[in-house]
Amino acid sequence: MNSEEEFFDAQTGLESDDSGEVSFKDALVFDSNEGTDGSSEQENGVWERRKALPGETISRSNFSVWSILKKCVGMELSKIAMPVEFNEPLSFLQRISEYMEHTHLIHRACSLSDAVDRMQVVAAFAVSAVASQWERTRKPFNPLLGETYELIREDEGYRLISEQVSHHPPVSAFHAESLKQEFEFHGSICPKLKFWGKSVEAEPQGTMTLELLKHKEAYTWTNPMCCVHNIILGKLWIEQYGTVEIVNHSTGDKCILNFKPCGMFGKDLHKVEGFIQDESKKKRRVIYGKWTESMYSIDPKLYETKKAEKKTGSDPQKEVNIHNPSETFPTAEVEEDDELPEGQDTVTVIPGSALLWRITPRPSHSAQMYNFTSFAVTLNELEPGMERLLPPTDCRLRPDIRAMEHGDMDLASAEKERLEEKQRAARREQSEGEEEWSTRWFRMVTNPFTGAEDWQYTGGYFDRKYTDCPNIY
Template sequence: MNGEEEFFDAVTEANQRVTGVIHVDTSKSNGIGKVGERPPQENGIQKHRTSLPAPMFTRSDFSVWSILKKCIGLELSKITMPIAFNEPLSFLQRITEYMEHVYLIHKASCQPQPLERMQSVAAFAVSAVASQWERTGKPFNPLLGETYELTREDLGFRFISEQVSHHPPISAFYSEGLHQDFLFHGSIYPKLKFWGKSVEAEPRGTITLELLKHNEAYTWTNPTCCVHNVIIGKLWIEQYGTVEIVNHRTGDKCVLHFKPCGLFGKELHKVEGYIQDKNKKKLFVIYGKWTECLWGLDPAAYESFKKRERRTDSLRKTKLDDCPEKADGDVVDAVPEAQETVQVIPGSKLLWRVNTRPPNSAQMYNFTSFTASLNELEAGMEEILAPTDCRLRPDIRGMENGNMDLASQEKERLEEKQREARRARAREEAEWQTRWFHRGSNPYTGTPDWLYVGGYFERDFSGCPDIY
């Protein structure tokens, strides 16, 4: 079923109602600006911006239900959504947010023991989803052939991604340490579904981290992400599901349970798990919240603490049973526990803590400081970037600059251009050729994957498609 074609007319009408689209000639303007006199640089901006050019667009007057009521049970990647749902980033840039806490990879690489390395890798896997907290805007769907690169010398990595498939939407990425300490790569194709009150993103695709110094490879898949109250009420996000991180050299495994919200929200954001060896002996316990921090300690100390906690709870319950007249008040007081920060067990080791968000984050789509820098485009950079780079997309640039009319019109133009290119390939019976990645198998799991072929940073962009 081709939901994209089915909903295009209805969505276009809604889009115009939201933004009051005006038809202007954009052939001479892409919202980027003129090239300055500064020498070109390999996107190695030394001082990164800390805010966006314009504040977030309000969605308060927009009827989400008018679009989504026909989408229940459908895969949302096939639906053309109004720009009111978006945040000014491509999904390729959102994948790059995995790298915000890249110091955890560097730390893992420096650890002499495999148990310590797994602790840092587990912390990195949890940190990779931390930026999604309160991020209720939808990233722009990448166009087929779209790319994004990021070089951060200060953080010690460079990153390249490409949209390698449109239906189903698949984004492939590859990152390497600038000091030859790691490789980080994978392909992501989340399956989005609308269930009446919520939108669920089920993760597909394997993530692989290679620590070159130790000849170790770790693989895992992200948890499921769910955005609640998309129709009415305050939007909120939860992550749930089990993430298994495997060390393919030692056989060690880290099993992390991202807890669903639960009754009264007591489990909201919680992560609990353990590291075990190849014989399934528990070596280390991990706990915390993916929105805040992650701690760990020896399993024996953890069990001892839990026993004391259960004994205390049992005594407290006995006292409540003896004093029924006080029970109601005590139970009501216990409800706000969902808002408390992580209870740290004595003897625990801090594995990771989330970065503080900038004070203006709420006006910037709840971006972190790292995220706010991702669409940065300094004068001279467009001479260095591939012509398919997200930073050159006029609809995202328009939205970032607060020009919603231009952004909406450009989004529709780019989507129609993509459809026409697909029809032209069908007429010619030509298959799409990816540029920087090829279809293959993950070398450690054997599952289907997209592998980086190399060559991007040599900067021969002569064969890149015209997608904008």
């Protein structure tokens, strides 16, 4: 692969994001005057996506987390009704749609002719899918059974539909497709949340499947583990860890990514390292970076050479600040496992590497908006005329999320309790009757690539036929 043609070189790419190959789009950042709900409208009447939430983050300083969690050590938290103070104003279905923030990487993969080149961009997409979780220390609202969410982004060339297909265990299924029939991205997630005294561990069980239709390729993988530290005392912080194996079922190529745990001294905080191997298990590319910042690709021989030089001290590499390449920092160290390491926004860039992906800078006021990205800020917005097009099951219409978004915690708590009781009553009614509840937009099938059970989109949602959809709110 010619890195100067296929990707811009890391040595020069750090100074500029002008390359159209894998750079971010800034379409979600606007300069127009905001409306009262954070949305904006230009003088010519063209509506734009909002860049702020209607209300600021609600503080939890007067709320005793320990009073709730002390009885939950080692338990599965999805079965416990948690206070609304634990939440951020999004449904888990909306949180899933954040996988699509970096859809330009899928489009890039579709355009490449070489299978290994496609794999490394797919690997970057898999990493980018969890990047929005950085500093997002509150949980999304648990979807109600039958809840749905749609996301149509014509500017990014895709549409998505998701549905809560099971309540116990909680399972959320999603299906995204290219508007030009270039790709399909689908899967299901059954989040397992456990409290371990000082931390909450989230295991996102479920398979992601990306199909590049032009190349007749299918990739599958599972997401890494996620842990939120210092639940009771101290500054909350997040780490992702575990092995992610991406398989190209058409070529036999694999990408094995290791999301490294922080470790004793914090030197591996946020780091991701791995490699691509072909069907004969020959290493073709080494992938490295941080899931909170950027990912790079390099030839394995060059990587091993630089690694050997570093061990012998002949190549003293420094931590490179991706925002200011001339500035360097030492590796972060901490004394205790659960303390947040004082890491910098840095990746040690090896000369000769190609930049695959770089995270989008968050809004300057993100901390006042639950640490949302610009993309996340738009997800619960009701576009003009949208209410008459949405089914009554869409989570944009949930009154508890809407109340929290506007900063009314009393109303959000009351509505959350009302909806949970309404859902319990519906289950009792179904258990007493003869008619069983059934999913509307997805059905259980066997994944043709993994052989495991999976949820498949049945089609028809975007025909806008919702006359018999129940009003679950």
